Amino acid sequence: MVEMATIACYDCGKRHEEEDAGYRCECGGLLEIIHKFKGVDTERLKRIFHERLSERTGPYASGVWRYKELIYPDLPEEAIVTKYEGNTGLYRSESIRLAVGMREIWLKAQSENPSGSFKDNGMTVAVSHGRALGYSRFTCASTGNTSSSLAMYAALAGCESFVLVPKEQISINKVLQTLAYGAETIGFDGTYDDGIRFYERYGRELGWYICNSINPYRIEGQKSIVYELAQSMDWRLPDWIVLPGGALSNVTALGKGLKELLALGFIERMPKIAVVQAEGASPFHAMRIEGRRELVPFERPSTIATAVNIGHPPSWKKARDLLESIGGTTCSVTDGEILEAKRLIDRSGIGCEPASAATVAGLRKLVASGTVDRDETAACILTGNLLKDTDILRHTLWEDAERRTLTTKLNIETIKGWIGL
Template sequence: MQLHCIDCDSRYSISDFKYACSCGGLLEIEQDFKFLDSEYLKRKFEQRLSDRMTPYASGVWRYKELIFPELEDRFLITKNEGNTGLYDIERVNQYVGIKKIWLKSQSENPSGSFKDNGMVVAVSHGKSLGLDKFTCTSTGNTSSSLAMYSSLTNSQSYVFVPDKNISLNKVLQTISYGAKVIAFEGTYDQGIDFLEKYSGELGLYICNSINPFRIEGQKSIIYEIAQYLRWELPDWIVVPGGALSNVSALGKGLGDLYELGFINRLPRVAVVQAEGASPFHQMISKNKNELQPELQPKTVASALNIGNPPSWKKARNTLNATNGITVSVTDDEILNAKAVIDQSGIGCEPASASTVAGLKKLCESGQIHRDETAVCILTGNLLKDTEVLRQYHLECTENSLFANPLIKSKLNIESIKHL
């Protein structure tokens, strides 16, 4: 394993760990898979599905040979992350209008979001370096995941959150896990800049997506989808686009599986952003070479409320490798898709629902054919943002197409009969 700069092609030993290249470019983990036997690994991954009492019961460490083979087992942290459901729901199929759609419900992770897949690897790496002070800037899900794993390992986490346009539920979850939470005036992007400048001086190990070990852990999401589907992936993988770490990770995981011969073709990747926070979509749709940050991003989907996503170059590489596309959706489209997902018995936070909303929009525009198949990644739990639920169902407007308001009734048999 070594660190590879995606900009200047420089390489570094992982023992000389850093978050960015000397040229300023993002680093990624580079592994040599040429001595790995894919058929042997398939059998091993299958055997580990029956494991219950070791770290390999994890839906991340099940794939340790592809994620962090050099990490000693004594540093493997786990809370049985991964192992999340893959659901085929007819109601969602009909809403989108596509042949087959699966929902990968990352909300079933222990802290309630996909961040656990990457965070468990980042914190394990930090502990292997002898560190016990971890940090991140977050709009919510990253912070709660980091706080959970830090407390699990008797370490301290320092979390920086913008003081506006974030979910209080996620902040309360983070506080409850014991993190020191610093609410600052400014945006997510400014928080990232601060940590890049001062984390070393403060003695803090960064666990945001600029950390390449986060990306390695998040690759496991695509490994798990592929294994559940017997190594036959659908035509499309649809992903929400906030910081774009998930797009980067899933793209890297797809490349691994293809290189190793686990799959014989690459599915296409569709990245969905909210219209109020869509700098990546704007760049791609206008065929620009550089991302123009949105200084005041604003969307009801707080996890997508990022105007300068740090992983945009890696995400662009994913689109190039998979002939991928982007789309943006309105807040109303997100909330109505969310209501359909919630009422199908799965449930998700607003950012998650952007995938179903985006897939529906791409099908209606003809960019995705209705005879194709897709997996939509649902990134966070239904209860991550209860204020959105209250507004949609209890203060329902004409745009709340699937609102399910409270029914006020007298408690007698005749009143109840007529409901």
């Protein structure tokens, strides 16, 4: 059996009721869900998870709710809001492997989720929980991926969504996607962090259920990314899991999932985690390399990788403790290095948004420095879809494409010249 034992503050340990909807403790610490595992038959659960792979409709067709027993065992099935999220591809690319210089690399394309990002894995659980508590208004602050995911699930549930979006350094594609799903989108002067502070202060007064990563149910859903990765690899994970770091919720979610898999005997060893941040938005990496225990926020973060353009990541304490406990590392990469890695991923036929490409850029850097051994193996988590940020594609590709646009009718000789015949 797997029971949802309690909701507790990560900092002080105080227990909270489920009806709190789970944001922060009075001490300011984040809340987390602690499962109580007793008498778990791991082999039986493996068989159940495998059988659910054949589901095509219903909640267990989801790559998140497939693992319901490990995520939210007590939630009634009728409360689940799902769009069959998860079930994303795991790919190899020889060109990327050679460019990075490792023995073996996999790319886990969370970009193939229904709204185009990994946020769906957590959002299905958060919105399902909120609806089960009777909420009909959902909110988030977002640089784009969270808002479009929230808007999609709220629409599926027949509920309202309210999104706080900074006016600068965001992708218009993500905002348009959010609007298309019907969200009330509120632009404001400031950063993602200002949006978080606003609804933490006024959210309850407005009757909003908060769906950012400070919500522990989001974290529970995001654990499914590593569950699915492990199942796809027959429960034998690679030496490293590499992922981009913005709010750092994904780091803590995957770490929590890995610890549970190890404790239950699904995996035999713990992989190491590498967190890659964009240089212009890397307060967590800066803290680590300077040997500090406290994070100093970047007041004005700046990077083309808008999905990780976060100066004060809410989950930094959890991420710090996780890397210290399981043996992990961090690095930062420039916007130029991100674009170079993105070109490799796009040309491999997989594709991703800039923040996702930070994983390959970072792994390449860690291998070159000797932090990651060339004979080791790694899985890079690609968090967002190629079309999430077409401004980047326009700036990097369109100018060259325009040079190949004929000013007259199609001409065989011109085309032969272009293709080298």
